[in-house]
Amino acid sequence: MTAPTLTGDTQEVALSVRGLTVSLPEGMERAYAVRDICFDLERGKILCVIGESGSGKSVTANTVMGLLPRRIGVSAGSIILNGREIVGMDPEELRSLRGREVSMIFQDPLSALNPLMTVGAQVDEVMRAHGEGTPASRRKRSIELLTEVGLPDPVLMYNQYPFRLSGGQRQRVMIAMALALEPSILIADEPTTALDVTTQAQILSLIRDIQRRKGMSVLFITHDFGVMAEIADSVVVMEKGHVVEQGPAVQILKAPQHPYTKRLIAAVPHLTDKDRPALQDAGTRQVLRVEGLAKTYRSGSALLRSLRVVPAVREVSFELTNGRTLGVVGESGSGKSSLGRLLTKLMDSDGGRILFEGTDIAPMSETRFRPLRPRIQMIFQDPFASLNPRATIGRILTVGPIAHGMPYAKAREEARALLELVGLDGGAFGRYPHEFSGGQRQRIGIARALMFKPTLLVADEAVSALDVSIQAQILQLLDKIQRETGVSMIFITHDLRVASQICDEIAVMQRGRIVEMGPPSQIFLNPQSDYTRELVAAIPGERNDRPAMAAADG
Incomplete structure (x- = not known):
């Protein structure tokens, strides 16, 4: 594994994870969700965390957000977010950071969005929970956000319920909610997994564009090396709770060192210029x-x-x-x-x-x-x-x-x-x-x-x-x-x-x-x-x- 550079310079690093270990309850297939993991998210960069289900990607993201279930806890390690240690931080203090300094786009927007609230009310709620603005200013800001993420007819969308929107539109609403308080760090947990290729390309382009315009740091979680190739500056590869390899995206894609990384890249489907060999006796009936x-x-x-x-x-x-x-x-x-x-x-x-x-x-x-x-x-x-x-x-x-x-x-x-x-x-x-x-x-x-x-x-x-x-x-x-x-x-x-x-x-x-x-x-x-x-x-x-x-x- 390539060890991360321990710069200690908070001007260059937005998020620093050191020796993080998250324990699992007794009776699970392993004792730890993640164990002794280390990585840095540089300011203004996109870091992809990639691995299969069960590798610890989402647990890492939820730990940073302070969203771990009660049965799972941090047993060791440090998470420095914009120069502040958040492991062991008071829940109220951590809640004030959530949304303002670090926000998250969840994998399934249909289950993450409240079906009984309009889209506008849910974007407004993010600002209201932090005591931001007046009802009129929050409405104006919500419509600006819906416009920024490329939703058609934002004023109409403001009053729509989530079930009336397509998957790609719901994901854009989630991005608008995450950007409401202009956080410096954005965590995106598999935001394009269930989307078709054109919508996926639009969402990736949108995240990349917003990240560049606002100078945000993005922790992007995915299991798709094709998506990683589109968006990542650097990559962390995880397997069964361990970081097995990390480095610049180009290096990981072109010259992977760890056998697990090589297996994942080899399994990625690619377009082929050859048609599938016909089965014997196929096509006769x-x-x-x-x-x-x-x-x-x-x-x-x-x-x-x-x-x-x-x-x-x-x-x-x-x-x-x-x-x-x-x-x-x-x-x-x-x-x-x-x-x-x-x-x-x-x-x-x-x-x-x-x-x-x-x-x-x-x-x-x-x-x-x-x-x-x-x-x-x-x-x-x-x-x-x-x-x-x-x-x-x-x-x-x-x-x-x-x-x-x-x-x-x-x-x-x-x-x-x-x-x-x-x-x-x-x-x-x-x-x-x-x-x-x-x-x-x-x-x-x-x-x-x-x-x-x-x-x-x-x-x-x-x-x-x-x-x-x-x-x-x-x-x-x-x-x-x-x-x-x-x-x-x-x-x-x-x-x-x-x-x-x-x-x-x-x-x-x-x-x-x-x-x-x-x-x-x-x-x-x-x-x-x-x-x-x-x-x-x-x-x-x-x-x-x-x-x-x-x-x-x-």
Whole structure:
């Protein structure tokens, strides 16, 4: 590990962490969340803390903010923030620093924002909690902040509730709240993880622009080396609570020293100029044919002049043969997930045909479709939310097949075999979902979908929330399963790098329509649509104008 330079110069260092150790309660898989970690955040710079889930990144950020749960405490070490020691600081004194000197952008803005308060009220609350200004001046300042972070029609946005905003807009509100008191240090905890590539690029550009204009110091937490390449001046790599490597971003990217860093960088998906090798016997039989599929969402009332009509899927047509994977990519709101729900009959279409193995399932009632449902299975984005927390893994895997007439003994045998196939041991059968990591839970979700021996798998953002190394494992697992079973897949994702790795063909969706379709080599290396070109240009870590690389050249 490269040791940090102990300058001791508070003029140069905004945040200095020395020997920080945070203990975990008894019974956890390890005794410490972080142990003896040291790093410096220089003034006016962006420091990225990178590592997998469980590496201690978020615990470090929450320790700086004084937001640790009561069961977790600092057992050793020092945190100097703008020249002041905050370990052991009085809670009231620390509360006065929070927001004024150091602010935080949280990973999930929907859960971090109060659903019962308007956007403007929440930005106003940050200033009011510190006794800043009058109601009129706070309103004026809030609208200025909403303008600064690039929200459309800030006066209208001021009175909106969070659920009416897109993911990218909610994240911009979180940034506005963090900037309300103009702190000198900004902590961003995975602020772009769940965003599509263009929104992600906008948020990264916004943070970088604000940081430069205001001379802020930024502690940016991420598990994505592509994001790190876009924004970081320096990098700290963490593994299981330890700092294993740190240094300038260019050095870490081009010449990593630690084996863990090398493994993480190797696992990052990149656009490929080669199409995926075809499976043996793939493409000989049509599994799915979609013709003119349409779905429109309606809300409000025409009588009250509040009717809102949103065409989610418009005249979508494509074919899918056995053993092949069709990727569906696009921004949030493009209609990707709506298409997946239509194909699995989780909602009814307004028009068009869905020919599954020659039978049009679109007009079928649930009663008529139920015998076919086992053959069309879905892998959901959030495996924790889609697994019953009160049921063992064995029950989760066997309850469906048993309901369709499979004897328990056979279902149990097949469930154990599938757990081994997805890389889990037989002991997982009797355990509960909370006992597994995110990647392991996603493996369980895949096993559950395979229990029915489906002809078609629809994977809806199945790897978007996973670390790059776990993501790579899941992609390899899906490829292995497809080669062994010949199952066809619809792979929905906002990560174009992932799509290029696993898909035989890619459909690009914009505002409910497919604007371009073709093999990955064409879509990513020779896109025909302006929209596709914009998506490809926004992929983090794939552009030629990355700041870190520019710094290296300079």
